Amino acid sequence: xxxxxxxxxxxxxxxxxxxxxxxxxxxxxxxxxxxxxxxxxxxxxxxxxxxxxxxxxxxxxxxxxxxxxxxxxxxxxxxxxxxxxxxxxxxxxxxxxxxxxxxxxxxxxxxxxxxxxxxxxxxxxxxxxxxxxxxxxxxxxxxxxxxxxxxxxxxxxxxxxxxxxxxxxxxxxxxxxxxxxxxxxxxxxxxxxxxxxxxxxxxxxxxxxxxxxxxxxxxxxxxxxxxxxxxxxxxxxxxxxxxxxxxxxxxxxxxxxxxxxxxxxxxxxxxxxxxx
Numbered sequence: 001x002x003x004x005x006x007x008x009x010x011x012x013x014x015x016x017x018x019x020x021x022x023x024x025x026x027x028x029x030x031x032x033x034x035x036x037x038x039x040x041x042x043x044x045x046x047x048x049x050x051x052x053x054x055x056x057x058x059x060x061x062x063x064x065x066x067x068x069x070x071x072x073x074x075x076x077x078x079x080x081x082x083x084x085x086x087x088x089x090x091x092x093x094x095x096x097x098x099x100x101x102x103x104x105x106x107x108x109x110x111x112x113x114x115x116x117x118x119x120x121x122x123x124x125x126x127x128x129x130x131x132x133x134x135x136x137x138x139x140x141x142x143x144x145x146x147x148x149x150x151x152x153x154x155x156x157x158x159x160x161x162x163x164x165x166x167x168x169x170x171x172x173x174x175x176x177x178x179x180x181x182x183x184x185x186x187x188x189x190x191x192x193x194x195x196x197x198x199x200x201x202x203x204x205x206x207x208x209x210x211x212x213x214x215x216x217x218x219x220x221x222x223x224x225x226x227x228x229x230x231x232x233x234x235x236x237x238x239x240x241x242x243x244x245x246x247x248x249x250x251x252x253x254x255x256x257x258x259x260x261x262x263x264x265x266x267x268x269x270x271x272x273x274x275x276x
Contacts, residue, residue: 003105004222008085011225015232018046024240032072036237048233059230066230067093078234089227099221101199103188106220110185113211117178180209 001009021040028035032054038061039047048061057074059066068091071077081088089098187205191197197205202220206212 003102003108007222008228011228011232015229015236019232019236022046022236022240024237024242026242032074034075036241038233038237038240048230050234050237057234059233061233063229063233064226066096066227069093075238079238082231082235082238085223085231088231089223092227096226098223098227100224101202101220102222103197105222106202107185107188109218109220110181110188114178114181114185117181121178177211180211184209184211 019038022038023041025037026034027037027049028051032052035049035051037047037049044062046062048059048063051058051060052074054072055069055074057068057070057078068074068078068088070081070091078088081091092098184205188197188202199220212218
């Protein structure tokens with residue numbers, strides 16, 4: 001299981017324990033204007049309110065704050081969308097971040113890249129025509145084909161091995177994607193200036209390594225805890241609503257209760273709402 005999936009699973013397990021004694025109380029029920037308070041009786045720990053208006057689903061409380069926008073009936077939409085965290089997070093308002101840089105995912109990406117290189121090397125060596133001398137790297141100074149030690153990644157005296165016409169001294173420099181990845185992993189595990197590498201420091205180290213030249217920048221972010229807790233809160237409500245959810249437009253009686261009295265106009269079945 002990858003880092004992102006592990007985080008989602010961890011929050012689901014934490015939420016199952018945290019919400020085990022919760023009950024949902026209807027605080028507002030006026031058409032699509034609805035609100036539920038979800039908490040353990042007598043305690044606000046891990047308590048939350050979920051409110052819907054046409055086009056908005058709002059989570060507030062001890063688990064965090066989240067606002068999603070999509071369609072008039074947000075409860076019906078959430079039922080069909082919440083299983084896909086990527087799509088679900090895309091409907092969160094822009095002012096609320098849903099992701100953050102992850103040390104663990106960065107390390108996971110490096111290890112996956114190293115594994116890919118080693119798999120390619122193994123496939124190449126399985127070829128009967130494989131020749132170590134053909135497995136060369138470009139000299140970081142003159143660009144000519146040179147030979148790197150297969151264990152350390154250090155350049156051999158390539159002017160002696162393959163006769164570099166520039167006669168440059170590349171001995172001791174690290175070359176090759178695998179060995180650049182190993183160096184980057186060492187930097188990440190050692191830490192940055194404060195003993196723990198920041199997103200900016202890792203981004204600079206990755207850029208300077210030239211590992212990713214010509215390729216898409218890797219996705220090194222995971223969903224943050226606020227988004228995952230609020231998502232679990234919505235999932236809990238969808239599974240524990242006090243009554244089946246049956247969205248309907250506001251009735252004349254509800255309109256009268258919200259806006260004032262009703263007045264019948266001339267003509268059949270014509271109502272007007274008069275505000276107080």
